[in-house]
Amino acid sequence: MEKNYPNILIYLLAFTSGFSIMGIELLGGRILAPFFGSSVHIWGSIITVFMLSLSLGYLLGGKLSTRSPSLSIYGQIFFIAAIMVLPIALFGQWLMETVFLNVEDSRYGSLLASMVLFFIPTVILGMLSPYSVRLLVTNSDESGQVAGKLYFVSTLGSALGTIVTSFYLILWFDINTIIYSFSGILASLGLLAILVHKLQPSTKIENNYA
Amino acid sequence: MLKSITSLLLLGLLMTSTLVKAEVIHQERSLYRNILVEDNNDLRCLKFNTRSTQTQQSCFLKSQPDHLVFNYTKLLMASLLFNTQPKRILIVGLGGGTMSNTLAQLYPQSEINNIEIDPAVIKVARDYFGFLESNKIKTYAQDGRIFIKRALLKKESYDWIILDAFNGDYIPEHLMTKEFLQEAKALLSDNGILSANTFSLSKLYAHESATYKAVFGDFYQVTNNANSNRIIVVSKNGFSNNRINNSLNKQNIDKLDKTLSYYGVDIPLLYRKMINTKNNQDWPNDTRVLTDQFSPANLLNVK
Numbered sequence: 001m002e003k004n005y006p007n008i009l010i011y012l013l014a015f016t017s018g019f020s021i022m023g024i025e026l027l028g029g030r031i032l033a034p035f036f037g038s039s040v041h042i043w044g045s046i047i048t049v050f051m052l053s054l055s056l057g058y059l060l061g062g063k064l065s066t067r068s069p070s071l072s073i074y075g076q077i078f079f080i081a082a083i084m085v086l087p088i089a090l091f092g093q094w095l096m097e098t099v100f101l102n103v104e105d106s107r108y109g110s111l112l113a114s115m116v117l118f119f120i121p122t123v124i125l126g127m128l129s130p131y132s133v134r135l136l137v138t139n140s141d142e143s144g145q146v147a148g149k150l151y152f153v154s155t156l157g158s159a160l161g162t163i164v165t166s167f168y169l170i171l172w173f174d175i176n177t178i179i180y181s182f183s184g185i186l187a188s189l190g191l192l193a194i195l196v197h198k199l200q201p202s203t204k205i206e207n208n209y210a
Numbered sequence: 211m212l213k214s215i216t217s218l219l220l221l222g223l224l225m226t227s228t229l230v231k232a233e234v235i236h237q238e239r240s241l242y243r244n245i246l247v248e249d250n251n252d253l254r255c256l257k258f259n260t261r262s263t264q265t266q267q268s269c270f271l272k273s274q275p276d277h278l279v280f281n282y283t284k285l286l287m288a289s290l291l292f293n294t295q296p297k298r299i300l301i302v303g304l305g306g307g308t309m310s311n312t313l314a315q316l317y318p319q320s321e322i323n324n325i326e327i328d329p330a331v332i333k334v335a336r337d338y339f340g341f342l343e344s345n346k347i348k349t350y351a352q353d354g355r356i357f358i359k360r361a362l363l364k365k366e367s368y369d370w371i372i373l374d375a376f377n378g379d380y381i382p383e384h385l386m387t388k389e390f391l392q393e394a395k396a397l398l399s400d401n402g403i404l405s406a407n408t409f410s411l412s413k414l415y416a417h418e419s420a421t422y423k424a425v426f427g428d429f430y431q432v433t434n435n436a437n438s439n440r441i442i443v444v445s446k447n448g449f450s451n452n453r454i455n456n457s458l459n460k461q462n463i464d465k466l467d468k469t470l471s472y473y474g475v476d477i478p479l480l481y482r483k484m485i486n487t488k489n490n491q492d493w494p495n496d497t498r499v500l501t502d503q504f505s506p507a508n509l510l511n512v513k
Contacts, residue, residue, distance in 0.1 A: 033384035034502045037353025039327060040241050101363075106356055171510075174503035 018157030036110035057126020065134035071197035078190030084121040240330030268306030296369035302354035303375035307341030373406040416493035428488040
């Protein structure tokens with residue numbers, strides 16, 4: 001098999017989405033603390049919302065991958081994710097204030113705020129996993145191995161996203177700067193994927209099945 | 211003076227012997243930490259986790275429950291020089307409730323609200339430290355930041371806010387930011403005072419100082435280099451205000467000394483140890499202020 005550059009790109013993108021998901025999740029605790037405190041239920045709310053959105057994202061991404069999958073659509077999902085991450089920085093303060101004023105119990109307040117801030121971007125980021133599998137698998141024999149490799153890469157990204165964000169990024173940058181950077185990286189990689197697709201119009205993945 | 215030296219020696223002896231034959235009379239794991247109550251002859255201490263003496267939260271002598279054992283509780287009393295009659299007091303971080311009990315005795319007419327995030331600590335304070343509550347002394351199991359935000363919405367105000375939510379091991383980072391201090395400042399009455407008991411090491415010392423100064427202007431502090439413990443005292447309207455400076459006169463100091471010596475507090479000594487940062491700023495001017503966006507307090511607080 002010839003060296004497949006789009007495949008390397010897909011792994012890189014999967015790595016980045018894993019990195020961003022956990023980076024944002026970790027920042028979640030710091031974003032919510034001024035309004036909902038730092039009690040253990042804050043993490044309960046955040047982890048619940050992330051797990052819920054990822055599970056829905058997997059379902060939707062899998063469904064979407066059945067309709068003429070392409071690197072271009074894959075890149076577009078990244079781009080949309082990049083945009084959906086922005087409200088966390090742009091309107092987070094206002095959204096949390098509104099929730100704070102309307103919900104007295106900080107458990108439900110933090111749950112609602114997490115939902116409003118993180119649900120949509122995480123669903124979209126979650127869609128990327130099954131979609132990546134679809135783009136990479138060329139025959140059913142190797143599907144398990146490809147999925148395994150992909151989980152390896154994206155979960156490794158998550159691990160790194162967690163440690164880099166909590167050890168270094170928060171020590172160097174403002175929370176919003178980190179969010180904007182995640183958004184910028186997701187958007188650039190999304191555009192890169194679209195570009196690669198345009199430059200290689202022959203890469204028709206749906207015909208590769210044996 | 212001699213008396214305070216003796217009591218210091220006595221305390222030193224008691225602390226040292228703690229290492230040898232302290233008896234754990236209560237132990238539990240709460241949502242937030244390990245809680246230990248230790249008895250050592252006459253001295254009873256509340257400890258969080260077990261590692262060092264630095265995590266001792268509150269101690270009292272069973273034979274003299276009114277005597278303030280801990281240095282920092284005494285240091286906190288220096289704040290009374292600036293506001294001698296606080297009517298409404300907010301204490302964030304209960305510990306064994308020693309501060310609340312002492313203030314309740316000093317000011318029986320005043321209202322005291324204690325905020326403690328850990329319900330288990332409240333229970334231990336009631337069961338083992340004689341923490342007193344009444345219709346004037348209330349306790350809320352809540353995060354300090356949320357309590358203050360909600361109190362602002364209810365248009366409440368306090369004459370004295372005491373932040374005692376930090377210990378040597380872990381700092382609640384959202385209680386050390388500019389935004390938080392602005393909220394606390396807004397909750398102070400016109401002559402209101404805020405005192406913080408903190409443990410800042412190395413880099414955090416400068417960041418914390420810069421943050422307090424950014425919100426309150428110059429402040430007073432009393433430090434205890436031995437365990438990097440310091441008390442920061444700030445005022446809603448700053449310390450250039452004449453009325454506040456006038457309260458720092460000999461007469462007030464003597465009066466307060468008379469009331470507080472019973473609790474083992476040496477007010478004239480504290481007065482001499484108090485430093486105003488106006489002429490004694492010991493951190494660089496360009497130190498980055500801690501904000502809700504940038505609050506790596508625990509990462510900065512490493513030895």
